[in-house]
Amino acid sequence: MKLSDFDFELPEELIATRPAVPRSSARLLVAEGATITDGIVTDLVDWLRPGDRLVLNDTKVIPARLMGVRIRQGAQGESSAKIEVTLLEPRAEGTWSALIKPLRKLKPGEEVIFNHDLRARLLGIEDGQGHLAFNLDGDDFDAALNAAGAMPLPPYIAAKRPADARDNEDYQTVFARNKGAVAAPTASLHFDQALLDALARRGVAFTHVTLHVGAGTFLPVKVEDVTTHRMHAEWGKVSAEAAAEIAATKAAGGRVIPVGTTALRLIESAGRTGHIDAWEGDTDIFIYPGFEFRIADGLMTNFHLPKSTLMMLVSALMGPEAIRAIYAHAIRNRYRFFSYGDASLLLPDRGERRKPTK
Numbered sequence: 001m002k003l004s005d006f007d008f009e010l011p012e013e014l015i016a017t018r019p020a021v022p023r024s025s026a027r028l029l030v031a032e033g034a035t036i037t038d039g040i041v042t043d044l045v046d047w048l049r050p051g052d053r054l055v056l057n058d059t060k061v062i063p064a065r066l067m068g069v070r071i072r073q074g075a076q077g078e079s080s081a082k083i084e085v086t087l088l089e090p091r092a093e094g095t096w097s098a099l100i101k102p103l104r105k106l107k108p109g110e111e112v113i114f115n116h117d118l119r120a121r122l123l124g125i126e127d128g129q130g131h132l133a134f135n136l137d138g139d140d141f142d143a144a145l146n147a148a149g150a151m152p153l154p155p156y157i158a159a160k161r162p163a164d165a166r167d168n169e170d171y172q173t174v175f176a177r178n179k180g181a182v183a184a185p186t187a188s189l190h191f192d193q194a195l196l197d198a199l200a201r202r203g204v205a206f207t208h209v210t211l212h213v214g215a216g217t218f219l220p221v222k223v224e225d226v227t228t229h230r231m232h233a234e235w236g237k238v239s240a241e242a243a244a245e246i247a248a249t250k251a252a253g254g255r256v257i258p259v260g261t262t263a264l265r266l267i268e269s270a271g272r273t274g275h276i277d278a279w280e281g282d283t284d285i286f287i288y289p290g291f292e293f294r295i296a297d298g299l300m301t302n303f304h305l306p307k308s309t310l311m312m313l314v315s316a317l318m319g320p321e322a323i324r325a326i327y328a329h330a331i332r333n334r335y336r337f338f339s340y341g342d343a344s345l346l347l348p349d350r351g352e353r354r355k356p357t358k
Contacts, residue, residue, distance in 0.1 A: 001226050006311040008327055016336035017160050023352035024195040027335055027342040031318065031326050033349025038333065041190045041343055042198070044193025044300075053246065054300075057185040060176035060209040060280055062087065063149030064351055065163065068112040068119070070105060081105040084113045085120070086184060088129065088215050089235075094137045095123065097326035099215065100130040104267055118144040121241065142179070152182050152215070154339050156305075170340070173248065180235070184337055186339040187260035187301045192346050207245045207252075211236035211262045211283075226288055231309065232281040234265040240278040246261045246295065256298040257345075261310050264296050271295035288312035298347040303330055303337040318346050 020026035023041075026127075030037040030047055038153050041046075048054075071080050083106055086099040100106055106122050112132075113119045120132040136144050151167040173188040174196075178195075193300040196206070204230065216232025246256055246267065258264040269281035271294045286309065299317055304310035315323045326344065335342045 001357075002224055003221055003224050003307050004303055006226070006308070006315065007306045008098045008324070008331075010255065010331065012339060014331065014337045015156055015160075015332065016338060016341040017157050019189060019340040020336075020342075021189065021280045022192050023174075026190050029324065029326065029330055029335060029342070029344040030347070031344060031346045033318075034322055034325065036326060036329050043193060044195070044345065045198045045202050047214075047345060048199065048202060049255070051205075051249070051254050052203075053205045053249040053254055053257040053298065054257060055186055055206055055207050055209060055242075055263045055267055056173075056191075057211050057213075057266070058164075058173070058175050058177050058258055059181040059185060059210050059212050059262075059304060060179045061151060061172055061184050061213075062179055063150065063168070064152040064182040065150045066112075066118075066145075066148055067150075068114040070110055072110065072111050085112060085132070086115075086129075086215065087132075089182075089212070090180070093133075094141075095133045096120075097126075098130045098132050103128070103130065108290055114148040115144075116201070121206040122308050123199045127151045130245075149261060156338055175208065177237045178210045180189040180210075180334065181223060182215050183213040184339065185211070185260040185262045186211055187343060189340075190343050191259070205245070209236065209238050209263055209266050209314065210243050211266045213262050214231070221309060223358055226312060229286065229309065232301075233284040234262075235282050236262075236269065237280040238266060238270040238276070238278055243270065243278045245274045250276075250295070256295055257298040257300060258296050259300045261299070261301055261313050264301075264313070267295045268293065285341070286312075287316050289316045291316040293317065300343060300345050302339065302341050302343055303327065303335060305338065314346060318348055320339075323350075 026041050028039045028041045068083050070083050084101045088097045108122050111121050120134045120227040123131040136291050149236040151171045153163050171184050186214045212235050216233045221229050274294050285306040
């Protein structure tokens with residue numbers, strides 16, 4: 001299985017740099033096996049059935065991108081350097097691993113000053129990442145980070161424009177509650193309260209799980225034989241209540257449809273025995289064609305980067321040929337791609353056909 005099997009040509013103008021307004025007005029491609037239907041996200045009310053369950057990742061994105069200054073005293077006097085820090089994940093005793101640019105301009109023991117309240121000392125460097133200790137912790141750290149930080153937009157958006165005040169709302173789901181992600185579970189960005197209420201009236205149930213999305217979600221696959229790729233690990237939790245809800249839906253014949261690849265990876269991590277149980281820990285589950293899905297009956301997701309692990313995941317769910325056709329259709333019909341782009345509802349062909357109940 002080669003990396004090139006998951007490549008495709010994407011016109012750059014299809015990369016979305018802002019979301020649809022309102023959120024639920026984004027376009028929705030529905031694929032039932034090989035059958036493709038074009039619609040909008042609010043059509044979920046017609047496509048989902050009473051008794052179906054959506055699994056939502058309630059992680060909350062922190063303003064993880066910080067701009068600061070390193071000041072150094074030397075023989076030539078005082079010098080300074082601008083330093084960009086992107087927090088990756090918390091470590092022991094309140095410290096953080098982080099990407100630092102330019103790393104060569106910061107030495108262990110030196111401080112980066114972000115504003116009059118917040119600063120961090122570089123404790124060390126490991127695998128190209130910095131290990132930072134901040135001067136604040138707890139609620140004081142959260143408040144200072146909210147004041148100094150910016151939303152960590154994906155590289156393909158950040159290359160086109162800087163984060164701004166709009167992103168503080170746009171790049172956060174309406175049900176975010178557990179802080180810790182440095183990237184949004186972007187399929188969930190399409191939901192507003194009006195859509196959630198309409199789905200509930202339809203008889204669709206919701207289960208919340210938490211997976212803190214890391215910056216590793218944007219790391220490229222560098223090996224040609226994709227089966228040798230090593231996935232980054234991310235922390236997640238499926239509560240006993242969430243596991244019981246999902247198990248009850250499966251037992252009743254309803255469909256369990258995660259919203260986003262993060263929710264899918266998490267429930268499949270918790271369900272490798274064939275029955276979903278409460279689960280907590282780091283998951284590095286890698287889903288590519290040949291994977292046996294035990295819990296998910298479908299997936300709502302955005303359109304993903306060429307040659308990414310997410311393209312491998314959707315290819316595993318729908319089949320490589322079907323995904324190639326779906327993506328060709330999306331490009332031909334000018335769907336918007338990536339984090340702020342349009343959505344797809346992927347329903348594998350299990351011999352069942354239906355039309356939306358409009």
